Amino acid sequence: MNVRAPEPRPLLNRRLAEFGTTIFAEMSALALRTGSINLGQGFPDTDGPDEIREAAVRALRDGRGNQYPPGPGVPELRTAIADHQRTRYGLVHDPDTEVLVTAGATEAIAASLLALVEPGDEVVALEPYYDSYAACIAMAGGRRVPVTLRPRDGAYHLDLDELRDAVTDRTRLILLNTPHNPTGTVLSREELAAIARLAVERDLLVVTDEVYEHLVFDGEHTPIATFPGMRERTVTIGSAGKTFSFTGWKVGWVTAAPELVAAVRSAKQFLTYVSAGPFQYAVAEALRLPQTYFDGLRDDLRAKRDLLSAGLADAGFAVYRPSGTYFVTTDIRPLGEDDGFAFCRALPERCGVVAIPNAVFYDHRDQGAPFVRFAFCKRENVLQEAVTRLKGLASG
Numbered sequence: 001m002n003v004r005a006p007e008p009r010p011l012l013n014r015r016l017a018e019f020g021t022t023i024f025a026e027m028s029a030l031a032l033r034t035g036s037i038n039l040g041q042g043f044p045d046t047d048g049p050d051e052i053r054e055a056a057v058r059a060l061r062d063g064r065g066n067q068y069p070p071g072p073g074v075p076e077l078r079t080a081i082a083d084h085q086r087t088r089y090g091l092v093h094d095p096d097t098e099v100l101v102t103a104g105a106t107e108a109i110a111a112s113l114l115a116l117v118e119p120g121d122e123v124v125a126l127e128p129y130y131d132s133y134a135a136c137i138a139m140a141g142g143r144r145v146p147v148t149l150r151p152r153d154g155a156y157h158l159d160l161d162e163l164r165d166a167v168t169d170r171t172r173l174i175l176l177n178t179p180h181n182p183t184g185t186v187l188s189r190e191e192l193a194a195i196a197r198l199a200v201e202r203d204l205l206v207v208t209d210e211v212y213e214h215l216v217f218d219g220e221h222t223p224i225a226t227f228p229g230m231r232e233r234t235v236t237i238g239s240a241g242k243t244f245s246f247t248g249w250k251v252g253w254v255t256a257a258p259e260l261v262a263a264v265r266s267a268k269q270f271l272t273y274v275s276a277g278p279f280q281y282a283v284a285e286a287l288r289l290p291q292t293y294f295d296g297l298r299d300d301l302r303a304k305r306d307l308l309s310a311g312l313a314d315a316g317f318a319v320y321r322p323s324g325t326y327f328v329t330t331d332i333r334p335l336g337e338d339d340g341f342a343f344c345r346a347l348p349e350r351c352g353v354v355a356i357p358n359a360v361f362y363d364h365r366d367q368g369a370p371f372v373r374f375a376f377c378k379r380e381n382v383l384q385e386a387v388t389r390l391k392g393l394a395s396g
Contacts, residue, residue: 100253102268115267116260309376
């Protein structure tokens with residue numbers, strides 16, 4: 001009797017089946033292979049302040065953090081985070097019960113969604129969105145509901161009516177990101193007030209990714225947790241990587257009401273448990289740097305934004321000038337192109353520069369097809385060379 005062999009089961013579970021190797025890994029590998037300037041992945045090409053790097057070395061030598069640090073994070077860093085939120089935004093948090101240190105913002109996002117989302121819950125997110133959002137919602141068993149930021153008049157804009165219409169009886173939370181990656185949009189006080197009213201009215205949680213809070217070039221950053229009724233329903237996520245140019249340290253954090261922090265900690269303890277022990281002491285010192293440091297970082301990146309934006313416009317791109325973050329989004333249609341994936345995969349051979357196709361940040365990739373993201377968190381001479389190389393597109 002012939003017995004038919006069973007069909008092999010896929011190794012990857014259905015929730016993650018749509019997620020393969022990230023575009024960042026692909027494009028960074030392409031940059032290495034071709035010797036191209038990598039304006040794809042958002043990491044600086046210089047280290048942050050010497051005194052903060054030396055603080056990490058000192059912690060290593062003094063044996064602080066070389067073994068498991070406390071699960072919620074070292075007290076010095078939790079206190080520094082609470083002080084940062086209080087002095088900058090008037091948000092008062094108990095460092096013992098309302099602050100949690102994570103392995104970067106990515107773990108903070110994952111732990112928050114795993115803790116707060118039940119299978120079948122809807123999560124409203126602003127599209128295009130950082131690729132880990134979609135994966136983390138899927139891992140939690142949630143259903144993502146995109147509300148698309150749309151390009152108009154040289155910038156990307158949120159349609160508040162579309163956001164309101166996206167909320168249903170199945171919606172659990174709104175996942176925000178401001179300043180927004182990849183578009184560079186900084187949500188206004190009026191927009192945030194409207195989102196806050198919606199969250200209170202519909203009894204929604206809000207998880208807000210604010211890792212670019214110190215990189216605002218136009219306008220101002222206002223945490224949504226400062227609005228009426230939001231303190232008890234908001235999980236605010238921050239990170240040291242972008243602010244202090246030590247992205248490899250992977251030190252992030254969550255601030256929220258005690259019951260929300262306890263929920264996120266319940267998930268986080270089974271992910272990394274703890275991480276970055278010695279670096280936590282250094283970041284505690286970094287958060288207490290004088291205001292001149294934060295102003296200098298912002299001004300330096302604003303100048304780099306302007307340099308790259310002007311160069312991209314000269315090369316023939318339509319440029320959406322970002323109000324914050326590390327990134328500038330462009331439209332390739334003026335160059336006679338409409339496929340961002342094909343354009344980015346060919347760009348290293350054409351002119352020795354790597355970028356990221358924005359379509360990877362969309363559920364419906366056709367909406368992002370003609371848009372391409374460049375990072376400007378690089379040395380000025382690197383950006384100048386990239387601009388020079390890109391000028392060949394205009395004549396080609």
